[in-house]
Amino acid sequence: MLLKLEEVTKRFGGLVAVNSVSLEIDEGEKVGIVGPNGSGKTTLYNVISGVYAPDGGRIFFEGKEITNLPAHERTKLGIARTFQVPRPFGSATVRENVAIGAMFGRANAGVDEALEMADRYLEMVGIYELREKEAKLLTPLEKKLMELARALAMKPKLLLLDELLAGMNPQDINRILDLINKVKEEENIATIAMVEHLMHAITKFAERVVVMHQGSKLIEGPTMEVLNHPKVVEVYLGEKLKIG
């Protein structure tokens, strides 16, 4: 087992953003995480990646407890993520941004090697020609692609994608999904979790789905089974359920 959450809770004042969630992700899995707005998906990522310490519960990575480990040490162990709202290092170039991932992620590359890796991953996500540009000058879509390249360059064991595909057109979505699948095989990224609202992307990508609702895990299981479950349909009632 790669990642294991035991009754993890995260509160913001009186608001319970993540409520006693237990979750296991195996090595090699492709997991989709869905749920309405505000159901706690991003907070769950923040707790896993170490942005927030949980208020309760325990987190294990490769069998080792990481509940109180600082974020940078978790990253070294092989956890990488993208941000729902991209967070580029604005004044650095696109290439430098990706190189920073390669240097300080699990890849732990030296400067020269990291810059070479950056070029390779930028080529892969399709924004190589932007490499000398200041990251803050990118469009939102380009920033997302840069974040993907940066996360991949870290050579993680667990890759957490937070609404990476939101705002992309169908061709881009398919291209990125194919890319992620390809990289997963070739680069040996053990496991990918994907938070998405785009149900057709989830159905295309995920083997297993976890549904979040008001901070709690509502249900989990094989993708199609879960997405057609009456409880899930009920939660999404009133929301546009976009099965492509």
Add this chain to the structure above:
Amino acid sequence: MRNYTPLVTLLLIYAVMIAIGQGIQGMWQPIMLVIFYIAVGQALNIFLGMTGYVNFGYVALLGVGAYGMAVALGYYTDLGLIPALTLGFILAILLAFIVSMVVGGIALRLRGAYFAIATIGVNEGIKYLILGGKIWGGSSGIVLSGILRKAYGAETMRFLSTVFADAGLIVVAILSGVITMYILNSRLGYGLIALREDEDAAKVMGINVRRYKQIAFVISCILAGLIGATAWTLKLTYVFPQDVFAINYTVEAIVIVMLGGAGTLLGPVVGGLIYALLKYYLTIAFPGMQLLILAPLLIIVILLFPEGVVGYLAKAARGTRFEKFVR
């Protein structure tokens, strides 16, 4: 990839400055003033420019460095000239190291503006410790001229306070530039730029931000200590707490870094040149009024070049053959 070529530009500027200072009558003192401000900017830049954190206690590090050298020369004169000087540099480095480890260890837990506020007290704290505790001569400071003349002779003392002090400061200034260039090309530099841009994202990218900030802080502070030891103690042959813990130097250093371009190699050089020359000649032309004229001029430069003069030039040079010489 890694690019050390901007060092060529840096050394060229120093060569020109030294040639002007040596070649033209009356230019050596203004040139040394410029180099002092460049050095002060260059050392601060390693912390302020690379991390975005403002160290309002900066001048205290020049102060403790100055005291390190003064204590060695004043109290350990009998060791002989070379050993006492060596001890002076060691003490300057050691005191700056200790102060920066303690201050950094505590204050760098705080973010941004809170760090800046926490460091305001450092300078006053050390000053009043020396004054109140009557340490190292208390308010009467350490006056070296008599001691040095008696121990080593007038000739040696003059050599120390002119040639040696100036050469020492130039070496420290250039060394600060070389270290900056090395950092910019290293993992440390990439990590610092990342945390300057977005500290939380930097953590998630695997950067130990506390450690990186601390390293930059300590390097910056030790270089500041060496500036105090050379430009103040050796050059002036006295140290008074009121002089060396004067907050205006901190403010001047910050202005130089912002003026020239934070986080660049050549920024403090250009910033120091602009600032020192304006200040020097405005003081001569409009004695007593210099600040009134200097302040608006500086504001205009900063408004014209929000990323500093070198920040602007580096962008303008992109894609031209000058690109690799500017950073």
